[in-house]
Amino acid sequence: MPDYTNYTFEDFVLDSRFRQWVLSDDPAGRDFWNNWLQANPDKLDLVLAARQFVSQMQQAQEELSDDELTSEVNRIRINRQQAQDWEGRVAYQRKVGWLRVAAAVVLVGLGSWFFFYQQSNxxxxxxxxxxxxxxxxxxxxxxxxxxxxxxxxxxxxxxxxxxxxxxxxxxxxxxxxxxxxxxxxxxxxxxxxxxxxxxxxxxxxxxxxxxxxxxxxxxxxxxxxxxxxxxxxxxxxxxxxxxxxxxxxxxxxxxxxxxxxxxxxxxxxxxxxxxxxxVAAPEPIATTTAQAQLMVFEHTPVVTVFKKLEATYGILMNYDADLLADCELTAEFGSESLFEKLDLICRATESRYEVIDAQIVIYSKGCRPTK
Structure with a gap:
């Protein structure tokens, strides 16, 4: 098993085990990564950022062409290789000087760009x-x-x-x-x-x-x-x-x-x-009328509520579904902002939320089962 403590953003995105956890959320993967994050809390922001990227790339398949998807994934691979070779290239450039580097680039067809850059301040x-x-x-x-x-x-x-x-x-x-x-x-x-x-x-x-x-x-x-x-x-x-x-x-x-x-x-x-x-005030996506923003919940599992908010605002929410399994919500939402809705939900379920890298992370101790 790889040493995930040394993983970069790109490493997580390209790791098959990590991607399987993000896309399938199987119980075994969920247990492994929850335990790993508890042991490595300093990696939370990095993991959430990589999780969001993988999730959004999956969602994008319906809207992006194969060429676009391939291009974005290739960027990750190229960046990782560039990071490994970066120090060597910088040392080389300093040694041979800009003139010889530009001359070498001309041989591969990019000379005009470097010519403009070097002739201009x-x-x-x-x-x-x-x-x-x-x-x-x-x-x-x-x-x-x-x-x-x-x-x-x-x-x-x-x-x-x-x-x-x-x-x-x-x-x-x-x-x-x-x-x-x-x-x-x-x-x-x-x-x-x-x-x-x-x-x-x-x-x-x-x-x-x-x-x-x-x-x-x-x-x-x-x-x-x-x-x-x-x-x-x-x-x-x-x-x-x-x-x-x-x-x-x-x-x-x-x-x-x-x-x-x-x-x-x-x-x-x-x-x-x-x-x-x-953004400071997230807005519902693909919503044309105030009536479409109306949300009514009657003893609804709070996990279902979070999924509805995810779909409405296009914002990824991270939470422990098992821990929230016994939490229910009865409420009616209209023109309230997303953050006002979250405040009310968290108050009703004794939870709290935090915005991390364009995602919303829900923290909760769970709820007592209703009798």
Whole structure:
């Protein structure tokens, strides 16, 4: 049996025993991992993050193409190998110097990108724009919202962008057949036409967002300490914008975050770290009327209630189903926020909850059986 105490996020995601536990929740696997987490409480955040990723990748199979799923899993494998080789590559680059590294890259067809990077002291976003203009052979279309209201921008593929005040977006006159690329300074809401074979990427100086779904917000003002991506519907993949890599590729040693509705990623420009979390006020997904939000429970097992909330908000909830087996709830919910609902449920069952890495973890001592 492998030594799980030394496992990284990628190791857990790729481990067959771990994936079986997440996807099947069999009693033997549940007992093993519950006992392992009790013995290794410092690994809880890591395990929950990996559990969420595996679960969401499974859920995504109905919405993502085989190529998209394969691409995301391959990112994990590539990152793990890159992490192992990273120190050796850095030492090599320092030894031979940037000129010889660039010359070697030219031999494998990436010389133009490194040429632009090395000849420019501009930001990553500016360098990406220069490369895009070289590839298309014409200047990018540039739109800056200088009004006091949001501005609607229509892209060549039919996608729509709501550009906030003082923000700027650039894009080619016609997207390539390989992928759609736009460049953003400031804040915008994107409503993207779904084309699985033609990925949609939003570049900022801090973050790159690859669309796996439909609508999301990117906030990346030039002087802000933080950059943020917030998902409303569908799925997106977010990773650092590498200053010395190829557009659309992951930065070395940096994992991608797959976000689903009601999740966000925040990038701290000082600490150079990304953090995934829930949005401040999660909203029901695919809900069009107030009546659809009404939930009535009459002596309902609380595990059933949690499953209903998971489906309504698209948020993963972790709890011990066996421990909560005797807990029931009688309540009627309407316009209350998700967190207000959870407060009431936990108060009724003498439980508590905590938000960890865009998941909700329920802690409970269980309930006495009703007579």
């Amino acid at each position: 501009d930001t990553p976003l500016k360098v990406y724009q220069q490369l895009a203009e070289q590839q298309t052979g014409s200047p990018l279309t540039e739109i800056k919202n200088e009004t006091k209201a949001n501005q609607l921008v229509r892209l060549p593929d039919g996608s729509q962008v709501t550009l906030h005040q003082g923000s700027q977006i650039s894009f080619p006159r016609a997207f390539s057949t390989r992928q759609r690329e736009v460049f953003l300074i400031g804040e915008a809401f994107f409503d993207v036409v779904r084309r699985p074979k033609q990925p949609f990427l939003v570049y900022t100086n801090q973050l790159t967002t690859k669309v796996l779904g439909t609508s999301f917000t990117v906030r990346a003002y030039a002087n802000d300490k933080e950059a943020k991506v917030i998902v409303r519907t569908g799925k997106v993949s977010v990773f650092n914008t590498p200053a010395n890599g190829k557009p659309g590729e992951l930065a070395n040693k940096e994992p991608a975050f797959i976000l689903t509705p009601n999740q966000q990623v925040t990038f701290d420009s000082q600490e150079k770290q990304m953090k995934r979390s829930l």
